Amino acid sequence: MKHLIAAAAATCALLATTAATAAAMASNATDAKAYRKDGARHIYTTYAKDIYKGKLPPLVHAIVVTETELDAQGNVRDVKMIRVPTHAPDVTDRVREMIRAASPLPAPTRMGGTRYFEVWLVDKSGRFQLDTLTEGQR
Secondary structure, eight states: OHHHHHHHHHHHHHHHHHHHHHHHTBOOOSSHHHHHHHHHHHHHHHTGGGBOOSOBOSSOSEEEEEEEEEOTTOOEEEEEEEEOOTTOHHHHHHHHHHHHHTOSOOBOTTTTSEEEEEEEEEOTTSOEEEGGGOOOBO
16 A cells, blocks of 8 residues: 555656646747747756856857747747858757757747747857857957
8 A cells, every 4th residue: 555655646746747847848928039038048958068158259150040930839840040150060050950959948838839030159169158148258
């Protein structure tokens, strides 16, 4: 009997954790501009070790402008490259893959899906900041 109670408690705890995670993944944004912060925070959490800490140098290695399309659950449906660095095609490929691998992003539940733009500022070390959360440049 103790095993059944313990198993039921563990199941309830797992369900509560899953529900809390899903709730935390929801965005309350009502437009794409407001959603950018939720998307950027998710990218920063997902790639915490790759974030450039502090102010970026005066000249960054590469700038990539993306348009990301999400469905109502936050799944990445498409990533379009609006501006790419011709001198660093590897950066373009990496940014695209990072966005896809971070899926799902916070669900844009109030919008039923969204398309939003982001500017990726990439240092020569490969670390980056997103324009939405940048600490600026020196």
